[in-house]
Amino acid sequence: MITLLIIATVTVVSAGVALLLRNLIHSALLLIGNWVGVAAFYLWAGAEFVAFAQVLVYVGAVSMIVLFAVLLTSRSPADMALAPHTRSRVLAAVVTSGAVLGVLLGAVISTPLPGTNITVPSVTVRDLGNQLGGPHAGAVLVVGVILTVALIGAVVIASTGRDDGKPDAP
Amino acid sequence: MSLSADLLWLIPALPLIAAVVGACAPRGAFKLAAAAAIAALTGALLLSCGALATALAAPAAKLASNFTWFDLGHGAVRLGWLIDPLTALMCVMVTFVGLLIFVFSTGYMRDDARAKQFFCFLSLFAAAMLGVIVANSLLLLFVCWELVGLASYLLIGFWFQKPEAAAAAKKAFVTTRIGDLGLLLGLLWLQDSAGTLLLYDGGKGLLEPAVLAGLGGSTAIGLLLFCGAVGKSGQFPLHVWLPDAMEGPTPVSALIHAATMVAAGVFLMARVFPLLTPDALTVIAFTGAVTALIGALIACAQNDLKRILAFSTVSQLGYMMLAIGVGSWVAAIFHLLTHAFFKALLFLGAGSVIHAAHHEQDIRQLGGLRGPMRVTFATFAIGMMALAGVPFLFSGFWSKEAILHATHAWGVSQLPLYTGLAAVVLTAFYMTRLVAETFLGAPRSEPAAHAHESPAVMTVPLALLAACAILLSLLAWPSPWLQLLLDPSAAANDHADGVGLMALSIALVALGLGAGWAMYGRKPREKSMSADPLAARAPRVFAFLAARMKFDELYAATFGRAAYALAVFADALDRHGWDGAVRLLARLGRFTGLVNREADEDGLNAGFDATSESLRKTGRAYSRAQTGDAHGYLLMIAFGFVVLVFAVLFGGAR
Amino acid sequence: MSLSPLQLCLLFSSALFCVGLFGALARSNTILVLLGIELMLNAANLNFIAFWRFGGAHAPASGVLFAIFSIAVAAAEAAVGLALVIAIYRHQKNIRLQDASRLKG
Numbered sequence: 001m002i003t004l005l006i007i008a009t010v011t012v013v014s015a016g017v018a019l020l021l022r023n024l025i026h027s028a029l030l031l032i033g034n035w036v037g038v039a040a041f042y043l044w045a046g047a048e049f050v051a052f053a054q055v056l057v058y059v060g061a062v063s064m065i066v067l068f069a070v071l072l073t074s075r076s077p078a079d080m081a082l083a084p085h086t087r088s089r090v091l092a093a094v095v096t097s098g099a100v101l102g103v104l105l106g107a108v109i110s111t112p113l114p115g116t117n118i119t120v121p122s123v124t125v126r127d128l129g130n131q132l133g134g135p136h137a138g139a140v141l142v143v144g145v146i147l148t149v150a151l152i153g154a155v156v157i158a159s160t161g162r163d164d165g166k167p168d169a170p
Numbered sequence: 171m172s173l174s175a176d177l178l179w180l181i182p183a184l185p186l187i188a189a190v191v192g193a194c195a196p197r198g199a200f201k202l203a204a205a206a207a208i209a210a211l212t213g214a215l216l217l218s219c220g221a222l223a224t225a226l227a228a229p230a231a232k233l234a235s236n237f238t239w240f241d242l243g244h245g246a247v248r249l250g251w252l253i254d255p256l257t258a259l260m261c262v263m264v265t266f267v268g269l270l271i272f273v274f275s276t277g278y279m280r281d282d283a284r285a286k287q288f289f290c291f292l293s294l295f296a297a298a299m300l301g302v303i304v305a306n307s308l309l310l311l312f313v314c315w316e317l318v319g320l321a322s323y324l325l326i327g328f329w330f331q332k333p334e335a336a337a338a339a340k341k342a343f344v345t346t347r348i349g350d351l352g353l354l355l356g357l358l359w360l361q362d363s364a365g366t367l368l369l370y371d372g373g374k375g376l377l378e379p380a381v382l383a384g385l386g387g388s389t390a391i392g393l394l395l396f397c398g399a400v401g402k403s404g405q406f407p408l409h410v411w412l413p414d415a416m417e418g419p420t421p422v423s424a425l426i427h428a429a430t431m432v433a434a435g436v437f438l439m440a441r442v443f444p445l446l447t448p449d450a451l452t453v454i455a456f457t458g459a460v461t462a463l464i465g466a467l468i469a470c471a472q473n474d475l476k477r478i479l480a481f482s483t484v485s486q487l488g489y490m491m492l493a494i495g496v497g498s499w500v501a502a503i504f505h506l507l508t509h510a511f512f513k514a515l516l517f518l519g520a521g522s523v524i525h526a527a528h529h530e531q532d533i534r535q536l537g538g539l540r541g542p543m544r545v546t547f548a549t550f551a552i553g554m555m556a557l558a559g560v561p562f563l564f565s566g567f568w569s570k571e572a573i574l575h576a577t578h579a580w581g582v583s584q585l586p587l588y589t590g591l592a593a594v595v596l597t598a599f600y601m602t603r604l605v606a607e608t609f610l611g612a613p614r615s616e617p618a619a620h621a622h623e624s625p626a627v628m629t630v631p632l633a634l635l636a637a638c639a640i641l642l643s644l645l646a647w648p649s650p651w652l653q654l655l656l657d658p659s660a661a662a663n664d665h666a667d668g669v670g671l672m673a674l675s676i677a678l679v680a681l682g683l684g685a686g687w688a689m690y691g692r693k694p695r696e697k698s699m700s701a702d703p704l705a706a707r708a709p710r711v712f713a714f715l716a717a718r719m720k721f722d723e724l725y726a727a728t729f730g731r732a733a734y735a736l737a738v739f740a741d742a743l744d745r746h747g748w749d750g751a752v753r754l755l756a757r758l759g760r761f762t763g764l765v766n767r768e769a770d771e772d773g774l775n776a777g778f779d780a781t782s783e784s785l786r787k788t789g790r791a792y793s794r795a796q797t798g799d800a801h802g803y804l805l806m807i808a809f810g811f812v813v814l815v816f817a818v819l820f821g822g823a824r
Numbered sequence: 825m826s827l828s829p830l831q832l833c834l835l836f837s838s839a840l841f842c843v844g845l846f847g848a849l850a851r852s853n854t855i856l857v858l859l860g861i862e863l864m865l866n867a868a869n870l871n872f873i874a875f876w877r878f879g880g881a882h883a884p885a886s887g888v889l890f891a892i893f894s895i896a897v898a899a900a901e902a903a904v905g906l907a908l909v910i911a912i913y914r915h916q917k918n919i920r921l922q923d924a925s926r927l928k929g
Contacts, residue, residue, distance in 0.1 A: 024853065038840075038870065047876070047887075050891045053895050058866075089849070097845040101838060101842040108835055121876065122884075123888055131889055147900050151903060798925025798926070804849055
């Protein structure tokens with residue numbers, strides 16, 4: 001339980017600080033810490049495979065894309081975190097997210113949920129493989145298509161669109 | 171004091187923590203990072219001494235502590251730590267030499283702006299190497315092995331502003347990666363045929379008789395594992411990265427050449443020695459012999475202080491591999507230990523010279539440093555005599571003797587013995603040349619003339635290493651203590667016909683020293699431009715050797731060109747083959763589209779026009795709601811969620 | 825009042841969700857808005873795992889499978905989203921989200 005509290009504190013605080021910082025690189029690095037924290041939670045809950053996936057996808061891949069995006073767009077004027085003309089928007093954000101938080105907390109605390117004496121579900125990688133390859137094979141295929149389309153789409157969106165027809169210098 | 175195997179992970183963990191501290195420290199916190207690195211390595215040294223005590227108490231026991239990393243459904247991936255005399259000795263050596271190098275670095279790197287990162291990387295390097303040593307699983311060993319590669323990349327390229335340093339780092343990384351691929355394949359093969367990568371596992375480990383007996387295809391596995399060692403330890407086909415690695419700061423060169431990186435390959439071979447079949451050992455022996463000779467030959471014709479030492483490392487590593495190949499892995503480890511001390515001594519001495527001479531490292535520009543740099547000269551001379559194998563007093567003599575005796579006793583061929591003996595002469599020769607050119611005569615350039623002794627933080631490690639370079643003789647003489655400790659079964663047949671061979675090698679050392687003295691020492695070079703005596707006598711050979719036997723050019727002309735040709739071929743295939751097919755498909759699609767349009771224009775459009783006009787009106791009305799403000803949309807969604815919840819709660823919808 | 829582990833997990837994910845929501849609403853930098861949305865997705869994944877671990881009767885691997893698919897889709901979303909950021913940057917020389925309103929009605 002203490003472990004969970006530590007993980008939760010670290011994760012939420014790093015996320016919060018990341019979204020308040022002005023330096024985007026620092027934000028991205030803190031968010032990597034946040035993702036590691038989430039992976040630690042998965043490990044704590046016994047879902048090792050999801051933790052691996054989390055580390056691979058977020059810490060490994062998404063963080064790189066984020067850093068690339070930050071570096072490629074770094075010439076933009078400094079992003080004023082709490083500049084005066086955005087004060088009303090920040091206020092609206094605080095109010096709205098606070099309201100959502102209140103609703104969620106109220107719902108979680110007031111709902112009768114199962115107690116602590118739950119048997120720990122054990123899922124080995126082999127079970128997962130059987131599930132993914134058997135009953136969920138269709139879903140795996142669909143996810144594969146989505147990822148392919150997303151990849152091609154990302155390339156198309158981000159490409160310059162200027163093809164001068166000249167071959168690349170070998 | 172003793173250390174149980176369960177706590178062995180602390181040894182690599184301490185430097186790792188220091189690396190994290192160094193990474194997190196603020197930019198200018200050089201003192202903090204250095205203190206953390208040194209403190210961590212001191213702790214690791216103490217723990218290693220504990221491990222050594224444990225190992226000495228029960229030399230034959232393989233104390234392993236294994237644990238499950240994760241479960242794969244059937245079978246699990248297990249890792250572990252191992253204490254045996256080999257591990258313990260290597261740990262003590264790495265931490266001790268590493269500690270002295272760290273202390274030396276505090277003096278050498280003081281003025282560097284990025285000294286903090288330097289200590290962070292150094293700690294990472296030491297942690298990775300210690301991980302390689304204490305691992306009881308080849309998988310864990312491989313992970314740490316790659317970390318060693320990463321750390322060496324970072325350190326060799328530490329001065330990445332210099333194009334040569336960046337290129338050298340890249341070269342070291344890519345070249346060792348070629349070997350690592352072989353190692354990885356070997357590990358996969360081993361896992362497939364043995365079902366485990368643990369070395370010792372209560373009778374079920376790789377190196378225990380039950381599994382060893384059932385292992386098929388072992389020659390190929392051994393050779394694949396050897397590929398990894400060829401890359402890391404700079405053996406003959408892949409030795410090209412090692413001399414370039416001296417582009418990094420000198421303490422890094424000392425660490426790479428003495429304690430960590432190149433030692434990893436020899437250590438791996440000694441570790442998996444039971445897996446190697448006689449055929450594999452023959453290949454290893456000849457590779458080692460060729461490497462020893464080539465390294466020594468090229469070292470004779472280099473003019474860069476550190477480059478000479480680098481090629482001598484290549485040559486000495488060849489000796490170690492030769493010892494493993496002829497079946498005496500104990501001799502290899504003995505030479506690895508002694509070499510670690512005197513090569514660290516030589517590199518740090520070179521660092522002291524370079525530091526004093528304002529980064530002048532061309533020996534033609536140096537000279538006359540004996541007077542102003544007494545401590546450096548004395549310790550460097552001890553290191554030089556240990557490397558050259560000057561008899562009886564110096565540890566290098568005993569370890570080299572052990573290797574030569576083992577080679578002599580090898581039944582397959584005597585050829586490696588002759589190459590080894592030839593390399594003995596060359597080693598004595600080029601070390602004499604190095605010392606004579608650097609320290610004797612008169613200063614031949616401005617920086618050399620104004621050189622002064624380095625501060626105590628640099629000379630004290632030198633003195634300690636020099637003492638060790640002598641004292642390590644005790645490992646072999648008067649009693650073959652190391653042999654008895656590591657492999658008592660092989661101790662009986664050693665030193666059978668020792669005296670004759672020993673006399674011969676002493677004579678050869680004397681020959682090499684004499685030749686070097688006659689050419690370089692008797693009449694030191696007058697001006698930096700005057701010709702090298704060797705070059706004057708055999709200019710073409712000298713030029714060939716000075717160009718490092720043209721290995722780099724050879725690789726560029728073969729592998730580099732082949733890769734380029736492959737790329738050109740793929741490019742042409744892409745451009746003319748696939749592109750044509752795709753274009754054809756596109757034409758087909760366009761043709762179908764044209765046919766369809768003709769039909770649409772006449773038949774369908776008129777009806778649709780009316781419909782679309784009314785759709786457009788509706789769309790215009792809706793588009794007023796689209797403000798284009800993404801924040802607003804998100805705000806609305808969140809706000810709507812809250813409203814909905816309240817509606818459900820208080821509106822009685824439940 | 826004592827909270828069960830499941831409730832703690834849910835509180836954790838709620839907090840993470842709201843931090844992400846705040847970030848997405850308050851920051852004008854498109855990259856940070858996207859990262860806020862990633863945080864919200866992560867919070868949802870946390871819920872999957874929390875209910876799988878503590879939720880009582882269930883198919884043995886359902887929560888884990890949901891989380892894996894969700895991570896895959898989130899990866900696709902991140903790739904496309906950040907490609908869009910780059911496209912926006914190329915178009916309007918900054919990445920302020922409120923400036924990217926050319927398609928408004």
